[in-house]
Amino acid sequence: MRLEIRLLGPLEVEADGDTVKIVGERRIGVLVRLALNAGQAVPAESLLSDVWASSSAATAAKQLHIVVSKLREAFAAHGGAEAIETVPGGYRLAVERDQVDVHVFARLSRQARAARAETADALFRGALELWRGPALAEVDAPWAGIEAERLEAERLTVLEDHAELRLAAGDHRALAGDLAGHVRAHPLRERPAAQLMLALYRDGRAPEALDVYQRLRRVMVGELGVEPGAEARRLHQAILVKDPVLDLPEVRQIMPTAPAGLPADIQEFTARTAEVERLRADLASDAAVIVIDGPGGIGKSALAVHVAHIVAERFTDGVIYVDLRGSTAGLAPLAPIEALRHLLRSLGLDGAAVPAGTEEAAARYRSLTATGDLLVILDNAHDVRQVRPLIPAGRGCRVLITSRDPLATLNNARHLHLGRLDERRRSLCQGSGGNSPSRRP
Missing domain, CATH: 1.25.40.10 (Tetratricopeptide repeat domain)
Structure with a gap:
């Protein structure tokens, strides 16, 4: 049985396309509570506290058992008697999270925010189309009211994030x-x-x-x-x-000359041949974000700058370099708003036109880069939170990041781990042959 539960509007439950009628305030309350945690155990005491807040513990426990039995009977009529499982200390709705619209909405929203503009539009629209009315409207309980408010706040944020994308387009x-x-x-x-x-x-x-x-x-x-x-x-x-x-904005219209803020290249850069070729290939592909990580003093910045000089002519809207000071002794990491101001000034905005707030500045930055062909070097990054607002929106844009932190949670990024040259040589001498350096997926 394929069970579908829709909570973003009037409650709808379907089993293989057939409507499953759920009646009774407490049956609906228990099902909704389990669906919000689809695939995960919900302690019986949590169900009792939320759905039977005013009943005695002994009576409520017996009633909970009856309600679960009645829900199982409703599903059994459609071949799904095991949809609600008894687990130690509670119950679990045994469905995939994508069988509940609340979780589909959350997934599509996350994907939209991480995607390129042309993909993000469809993802945002898909997320918003799941809403058919106020969430959890049939459940009149404090916990449901709190959850409904959270979901509505997320809907409004998604709608406004999508509006930002549409303005840029x-x-x-x-x-x-x-x-x-x-x-x-x-x-x-x-x-x-x-x-x-x-x-x-x-x-x-x-x-x-x-x-x-x-x-x-x-x-x-x-x-x-x-x-x-x-x-x-x-x-x-x-x-x-x-x-x-x-x-x-059109990026090429707002920039009288393409930005070219790269530090000087090392004249004779003979090391890291394999890494240079790997990065050149990634920048020529559809990889929008590339992270070089490794310990301090390993040569991450030098490698990034060297590769940027090699490929700079490919980016018709120029190259922007920002030192984020993530591991600079005696200096605090650059705040995202400070980095955004640098980026926006490099794109041609004067001081009065640069927004004061991080959210507004990031939106302006995405708008300006939506049609761009730009290479951005984010050197010496501290963590993922620092760099997320600095990712440009344009399909032709590329970002090369260096950091001691692998930034493993940065969405849709390719990773190159830089080891010490002496370690790599030892590895080669021990029979590793011509293998490329360690890479993170």
Whole structure:
């Protein structure tokens, strides 16, 4: 039996395409609680605490057993009597997580944020299309209310992340219509209001964009007693003066000359021949992000700069170099907003046009690089959190990162581990032949 459970809207349960009718507040509560942890054990005491909060422990325990039996009977009618398993101390819904729409939504959202623009659009749309109404609406309990609020907050964030992508792709006309209702429903959310302002402005509707700001300001001052944030105020001012920075960017238009900030190459770089060829091949392929890791003093930076000089002519929009100071003695690692300011200035923005906040600056950076053909060197990275906002969006962009940390959780990256040359020579002498250096998958 293939069981499908949908919680992002009115509860729907299907077994091999046939509807499974689940009635009763507690049966629904137990099933939803198990589905939110699909494939994992849920302690009986957690079920009792959430679903039978007001009943005595003895009575509730017996009722839980009855409810599970009734759910099994409902599934048994469709050949799925073992859908709910008894495990030590509790119960488990024995389905794959992708059989519950909540988990599909989470997976698609993660994949969309890590994907390239052309793939991310479809993933974002797929995630949002799973929603058919308010989540967990049939369960009237405090725990369900908390979970529903969390899911709704994630939906709004995904919708706004997708809007950022659509703005960068030039979909402002359709986006303006889609965002209008969202902004009305959530009048205190500044991010979608700013997105709507920009979409309207790019569609030639500047007066309407200014009206959106005034409505936002009235609501924030009236209900919270505060002015809109710095980013919304800057956007408002830029619309008033018709600042060209608000126009849909083309990377080649905003850069009078391609950035070329690489440090000098080593004149006679004779070591690491195999590693150089590996990196050249990766940069010529579809590998968007490449990480060189290894201990301090191993030559990671020199290798990255050398390879960048070799391939620089291939990147028509130039090469940008940033020292992230991840392991520099006496200096704190560069904060993402500081690195983003460097990147945005390299792409042609002046100081006034660079957003003050990390989220806004990262969005601007993705927008500017969406159609780019750019090589970015992120040297001496501290950790994954530092580099994630610095990944450009364009399909033609490449990122070469050096770090003592392998950055193993960086999505869709290729990894090259750099060992010491003397260790590699010993390995070769012991019979390893011409094998390439150690690589991480």
